[in-house]
Amino acid sequence: LTTPSEAIDGELLARSPGLRMCANMAVGYNNLDLPALTARGILATNTPDVLTETTADFGFALLLATARRVTEAERWLRDGHWTKWRYDTLLGRDVHGSTLGILGMGRIGQAIARRGAHGFGMRVIYHNRSQLDAATEQACGARYVSRETLLREADHLVLVLPYSAGTHHSIGMAELRQMKPGASLINIARGGIVDDAALARALREGVIAAAGLDVFEGEPQVHPDLLTLDNVVLSPHIASASEATRRAMANLAADNLIAFFTRGEALTPLNPEVLTR
Numbered sequence: 001l002t003t004p005s006e007a008i009d010g011e012l013l014a015r016s017p018g019l020r021m022c023a024n025m026a027v028g029y030n031n032l033d034l035p036a037l038t039a040r041g042i043l044a045t046n047t048p049d050v051l052t053e054t055t056a057d058f059g060f061a062l063l064l065a066t067a068r069r070v071t072e073a074e075r076w077l078r079d080g081h082w083t084k085w086r087y088d089t090l091l092g093r094d095v096h097g098s099t100l101g102i103l104g105m106g107r108i109g110q111a112i113a114r115r116g117a118h119g120f121g122m123r124v125i126y127h128n129r130s131q132l133d134a135a136t137e138q139a140c141g142a143r144y145v146s147r148e149t150l151l152r153e154a155d156h157l158v159l160v161l162p163y164s165a166g167t168h169h170s171i172g173m174a175e176l177r178q179m180k181p182g183a184s185l186i187n188i189a190r191g192g193i194v195d196d197a198a199l200a201r202a203l204r205e206g207v208i209a210a211a212g213l214d215v216f217e218g219e220p221q222v223h224p225d226l227l228t229l230d231n232v233v234l235s236p237h238i239a240s241a242s243e244a245t246r247r248a249m250a251n252l253a254a255d256n257l258i259a260f261f262t263r264g265e266a267l268t269p270l271n272p273e274v275l276t277r
Protein backbone atom coordinates (compact mmCIF):
# COMPACT_ATOMS: atom_id res chain seq x y z
CA LEU A 1 0.00 0.00 0.00
CA THR A 2 1.61 3.22 -1.17
CA THR A 3 0.88 6.96 -1.13
CA PRO A 4 1.98 9.59 -3.68
CA SER A 5 5.08 10.29 -1.55
CA GLU A 6 6.61 6.93 -2.52
CA ALA A 7 8.09 6.43 -5.97
CA ILE A 8 7.56 2.87 -7.18
CA ASP A 9 10.13 2.97 -9.94
CA GLY A 10 12.60 0.74 -11.72
CA GLU A 11 15.11 0.97 -8.89
CA LEU A 12 12.59 -0.13 -6.26
CA LEU A 13 11.26 -2.89 -8.51
CA ALA A 14 14.74 -4.23 -9.11
CA ARG A 15 15.12 -4.63 -5.33
CA SER A 16 11.66 -6.19 -4.88
CA PRO A 17 11.59 -9.40 -6.90
CA GLY A 18 8.65 -10.79 -4.86
CA LEU A 19 6.37 -7.79 -5.35
CA ARG A 20 3.00 -8.80 -6.81
CA MET A 21 0.77 -5.85 -6.19
CA CYS A 22 0.86 -2.12 -5.47
CA ALA A 23 -2.30 -0.49 -4.05
CA ASN A 24 -1.82 3.28 -4.37
CA MET A 25 -3.83 5.29 -1.85
CA ALA A 26 -4.54 8.15 -4.27
CA VAL A 27 -6.41 8.67 -7.50
CA GLY A 28 -3.28 10.08 -9.19
CA TYR A 29 -0.56 7.52 -9.84
CA ASN A 30 2.35 9.37 -11.41
CA ASN A 31 4.45 8.00 -8.53
CA LEU A 32 4.11 4.54 -10.11
CA ASP A 33 6.08 3.46 -13.15
CA LEU A 34 3.00 1.74 -14.56
CA PRO A 35 4.64 0.33 -17.73
CA ALA A 36 7.41 -1.20 -15.59
CA LEU A 37 4.86 -2.69 -13.16
CA THR A 38 2.82 -4.10 -16.02
CA ALA A 39 5.88 -5.54 -17.74
CA ARG A 40 6.68 -7.46 -14.54
CA GLY A 41 3.08 -8.64 -14.11
CA ILE A 42 2.59 -6.55 -10.95
CA LEU A 43 -0.96 -5.34 -10.39
CA ALA A 44 -1.51 -1.64 -9.62
CA THR A 45 -4.70 -0.06 -8.23
CA ASN A 46 -5.72 3.50 -7.29
CA THR A 47 -8.61 5.10 -5.33
CA PRO A 48 -10.93 6.92 -7.75
CA ASP A 49 -14.44 8.23 -6.95
CA VAL A 50 -14.26 8.05 -3.13
CA LEU A 51 -12.32 11.34 -2.98
CA THR A 52 -14.03 13.33 -5.76
CA GLU A 53 -16.36 15.54 -3.73
CA THR A 54 -13.92 16.13 -0.84
CA THR A 55 -11.18 17.15 -3.27
CA ALA A 56 -13.57 19.47 -5.12
CA ASP A 57 -14.55 21.05 -1.77
CA PHE A 58 -10.89 21.77 -1.09
CA GLY A 59 -10.33 23.16 -4.58
CA PHE A 60 -13.11 25.60 -3.87
CA ALA A 61 -11.75 26.39 -0.41
CA LEU A 62 -8.41 27.28 -1.97
CA LEU A 63 -10.12 29.31 -4.70
CA LEU A 64 -12.10 31.33 -2.13
CA ALA A 65 -9.14 31.75 0.22
CA THR A 66 -6.99 32.97 -2.68
CA ALA A 67 -9.55 35.37 -4.13
CA ARG A 68 -10.50 36.82 -0.74
CA ARG A 69 -6.97 36.78 0.72
CA VAL A 70 -8.01 34.76 3.77
CA THR A 71 -4.59 33.56 4.95
CA GLU A 72 -2.97 36.93 4.29
CA ALA A 73 -5.75 38.59 6.33
CA GLU A 74 -5.21 36.19 9.19
CA ARG A 75 -1.47 36.89 9.23
CA TRP A 76 -2.24 40.64 9.25
CA LEU A 77 -4.61 40.25 12.20
CA ARG A 78 -2.24 38.00 14.18
CA ASP A 79 0.57 40.48 13.54
CA GLY A 80 -1.47 43.15 15.37
CA HIS A 81 -2.31 45.43 12.45
CA TRP A 82 -6.07 45.74 13.06
CA THR A 83 -5.76 49.29 14.41
CA LYS A 84 -4.60 50.28 10.90
CA TRP A 85 -7.87 48.97 9.33
CA ARG A 86 -9.28 51.14 6.51
CA TYR A 87 -12.19 50.73 4.13
CA ASP A 88 -9.75 49.51 1.48
CA THR A 89 -7.85 47.06 3.69
CA LEU A 90 -7.24 43.64 2.11
CA LEU A 91 -9.50 44.12 -0.89
CA GLY A 92 -9.99 40.86 -2.76
CA ARG A 93 -11.58 39.71 -5.96
CA ASP A 94 -15.16 38.46 -6.27
CA VAL A 95 -15.92 34.81 -6.83
CA HIS A 96 -19.68 34.97 -7.43
CA GLY A 97 -20.52 36.03 -10.95
CA SER A 98 -16.91 35.69 -12.18
CA THR A 99 -15.54 33.29 -14.77
CA LEU A 100 -14.28 29.93 -13.50
CA GLY A 101 -11.84 28.17 -15.82
CA ILE A 102 -11.08 24.49 -15.36
CA LEU A 103 -8.17 22.74 -17.07
CA GLY A 104 -8.78 18.97 -16.96
CA MET A 105 -12.44 17.99 -16.80
CA GLY A 106 -12.49 14.54 -15.19
CA ARG A 107 -14.57 13.64 -12.16
CA ILE A 108 -12.99 16.26 -9.88
CA GLY A 109 -13.10 19.00 -12.52
CA GLN A 110 -16.78 18.30 -13.05
CA ALA A 111 -17.48 18.45 -9.30
CA ILE A 112 -15.73 21.84 -9.12
CA ALA A 113 -17.72 23.07 -12.12
CA ARG A 114 -21.01 22.14 -10.42
CA ARG A 115 -20.03 24.08 -7.31
CA GLY A 116 -19.09 27.14 -9.37
CA ALA A 117 -22.12 27.12 -11.66
CA HIS A 118 -24.83 26.13 -9.22
CA GLY A 119 -23.44 27.45 -5.91
CA PHE A 120 -21.71 30.68 -6.91
CA GLY A 121 -23.43 31.70 -10.15
CA MET A 122 -20.14 31.57 -12.02
CA ARG A 123 -19.72 31.35 -15.76
CA VAL A 124 -17.83 28.06 -16.14
CA ILE A 125 -15.54 27.29 -19.06
CA TYR A 126 -13.22 24.30 -19.39
CA HIS A 127 -10.61 22.72 -21.58
CA ASN A 128 -9.89 19.02 -21.70
CA ARG A 129 -8.34 16.48 -24.07
CA SER A 130 -11.87 15.66 -25.21
CA GLN A 131 -15.13 17.56 -24.95
CA LEU A 132 -17.76 16.17 -22.56
CA ASP A 133 -21.11 15.03 -23.94
CA ALA A 134 -23.86 17.66 -23.98
CA ALA A 135 -25.79 16.18 -21.02
CA THR A 136 -22.70 16.17 -18.77
CA GLU A 137 -21.79 19.71 -19.84
CA GLN A 138 -25.29 20.82 -18.96
CA ALA A 139 -25.22 19.09 -15.56
CA CYS A 140 -21.93 20.87 -14.80
CA GLY A 141 -23.10 24.19 -16.24
CA ALA A 142 -19.83 24.28 -18.20
CA ARG A 143 -18.84 25.23 -21.74
CA TYR A 144 -15.91 23.77 -23.71
CA VAL A 145 -13.37 26.32 -24.99
CA SER A 146 -9.89 26.24 -26.50
CA ARG A 147 -6.88 26.33 -24.19
CA GLU A 148 -6.13 29.88 -25.33
CA THR A 149 -9.65 31.09 -24.55
CA LEU A 150 -9.52 29.39 -21.16
CA LEU A 151 -6.28 31.17 -20.25
CA ARG A 152 -7.49 34.51 -21.60
CA GLU A 153 -10.96 34.56 -20.03
CA ALA A 154 -10.71 32.80 -16.64
CA ASP A 155 -10.81 34.97 -13.50
CA HIS A 156 -10.02 31.87 -11.43
CA LEU A 157 -8.23 29.03 -13.23
CA VAL A 158 -8.26 25.64 -11.50
CA LEU A 159 -5.87 22.87 -12.62
CA VAL A 160 -7.22 19.34 -12.21
CA LEU A 161 -5.35 17.37 -14.87
CA PRO A 162 -3.19 14.29 -14.28
CA TYR A 163 0.58 14.68 -14.31
CA SER A 164 2.53 13.01 -17.10
CA ALA A 165 5.50 13.89 -19.27
CA GLY A 166 2.93 15.46 -21.61
CA THR A 167 1.49 17.79 -18.95
CA HIS A 168 4.86 18.78 -17.40
CA HIS A 169 4.96 22.59 -17.12
CA SER A 170 1.58 23.00 -18.83
CA ILE A 171 1.54 26.38 -17.10
CA GLY A 172 4.75 28.37 -17.53
CA MET A 173 5.49 32.04 -18.07
CA ALA A 174 4.06 32.05 -21.60
CA GLU A 175 0.71 30.72 -20.33
CA LEU A 176 0.70 33.02 -17.27
CA ARG A 177 1.21 35.99 -19.57
CA GLN A 178 -1.93 35.01 -21.49
CA MET A 179 -3.99 35.22 -18.27
CA LYS A 180 -5.71 38.35 -16.94
CA PRO A 181 -3.58 40.46 -14.57
CA GLY A 182 -6.38 40.10 -12.01
CA ALA A 183 -6.64 36.32 -12.36
CA SER A 184 -5.79 33.66 -9.81
CA LEU A 185 -4.38 30.19 -10.44
CA ILE A 186 -5.31 27.19 -8.29
CA ASN A 187 -3.32 23.94 -8.50
CA ILE A 188 -4.79 20.91 -6.72
CA ALA A 189 -3.55 18.45 -9.36
CA ARG A 190 0.17 17.68 -9.15
CA GLY A 191 3.40 19.53 -8.76
CA GLY A 192 5.23 19.83 -12.05
CA ILE A 193 2.13 20.80 -14.01
CA VAL A 194 3.07 24.38 -13.10
CA ASP A 195 6.57 25.80 -13.50
CA ASP A 196 6.79 27.00 -9.89
CA ALA A 197 9.78 29.29 -10.51
CA ALA A 198 7.92 31.03 -13.34
CA LEU A 199 4.79 31.27 -11.20
CA ALA A 200 6.71 32.88 -8.32
CA ARG A 201 8.13 35.45 -10.74
CA ALA A 202 4.68 36.09 -12.26
CA LEU A 203 3.18 36.62 -8.79
CA ARG A 204 5.98 38.99 -7.80
CA GLU A 205 5.74 41.00 -11.03
CA GLY A 206 1.93 41.19 -11.09
CA VAL A 207 1.53 39.11 -14.24
CA ILE A 208 -1.37 37.45 -12.40
CA ALA A 209 -2.88 38.49 -9.06
CA ALA A 210 -2.64 35.42 -6.85
CA ALA A 211 -2.30 31.65 -6.60
CA GLY A 212 -3.52 28.87 -4.35
CA LEU A 213 -1.30 25.78 -4.33
CA ASP A 214 -1.80 22.39 -2.70
CA VAL A 215 0.89 20.64 -4.76
CA PHE A 216 4.47 21.58 -5.65
CA GLU A 217 7.37 20.61 -7.84
CA GLY A 218 9.70 18.46 -5.74
CA GLU A 219 7.34 18.06 -2.75
CA PRO A 220 7.86 18.28 0.17
CA GLN A 221 10.21 21.08 -0.90
CA VAL A 222 8.47 24.34 -1.82
CA HIS A 223 10.14 26.83 -4.16
CA PRO A 224 11.73 29.35 -1.72
CA ASP A 225 10.37 32.35 -3.63
CA LEU A 226 6.79 31.15 -3.13
CA LEU A 227 7.35 31.15 0.64
CA THR A 228 8.20 34.86 0.59
CA LEU A 229 5.10 36.05 -1.30
CA ASP A 230 1.86 37.26 0.31
CA ASN A 231 -0.32 36.67 -2.74
CA VAL A 232 -0.12 32.89 -2.63
CA VAL A 233 -2.04 30.51 -0.37
CA LEU A 234 -0.04 27.36 0.38
CA SER A 235 -1.20 23.98 1.72
CA PRO A 236 0.69 20.67 2.05
CA HIS A 237 -1.12 18.32 -0.40
CA ILE A 238 -4.29 17.90 1.69
CA ALA A 239 -7.10 18.24 -0.86
CA SER A 240 -8.56 14.81 -0.08
CA ALA A 241 -7.76 14.98 3.63
CA SER A 242 -11.12 14.79 5.38
CA GLU A 243 -11.40 12.09 7.99
CA ALA A 244 -14.18 10.25 6.15
CA THR A 245 -12.47 10.41 2.76
CA ARG A 246 -9.02 9.36 3.93
CA ARG A 247 -10.70 6.41 5.65
CA ALA A 248 -12.58 5.56 2.44
CA MET A 249 -9.35 5.76 0.43
CA ALA A 250 -7.51 3.52 2.89
CA ASN A 251 -10.40 1.03 2.87
CA LEU A 252 -10.52 0.94 -0.93
CA ALA A 253 -6.76 0.36 -1.13
CA ALA A 254 -7.05 -2.40 1.50
CA ASP A 255 -10.07 -3.95 -0.27
CA ASN A 256 -8.04 -4.05 -3.48
CA LEU A 257 -5.25 -5.91 -1.67
CA ILE A 258 -7.73 -8.37 -0.14
CA ALA A 259 -9.55 -8.93 -3.44
CA PHE A 260 -6.27 -9.66 -5.18
CA PHE A 261 -4.75 -11.95 -2.59
CA THR A 262 -7.97 -13.88 -1.89
CA ARG A 263 -9.66 -14.00 -5.30
CA GLY A 264 -7.14 -12.81 -7.88
CA GLU A 265 -9.37 -9.78 -8.60
CA ALA A 266 -9.24 -6.00 -8.08
CA LEU A 267 -11.89 -3.32 -7.57
CA THR A 268 -10.10 -0.44 -9.28
CA PRO A 269 -7.20 -1.84 -11.32
CA LEU A 270 -4.91 0.41 -13.36
CA ASN A 271 -3.46 -2.45 -15.40
CA PRO A 272 -6.23 -5.12 -15.43
CA GLU A 273 -4.38 -6.95 -18.20
CA VAL A 274 -2.01 -8.47 -15.63
CA LEU A 275 -4.99 -10.28 -14.01
CA THR A 276 -5.71 -12.31 -17.12
CA ARG A 277 -2.16 -13.34 -17.90
Ligand code: GLV
Nearest residue numbers: 004025026027028
Ligand atom coordinates in the same frame (compact mmCIF):
# COMPACT_ATOMS: atom_id res chain seq x y z
C1 GLV B 1 -3.89 12.81 -4.26
O1 GLV B 1 -3.11 13.62 -4.61
C2 GLV B 1 -4.51 11.86 -5.14
O2 GLV B 1 -4.11 11.74 -6.31
O3 GLV B 1 -5.41 11.16 -4.69
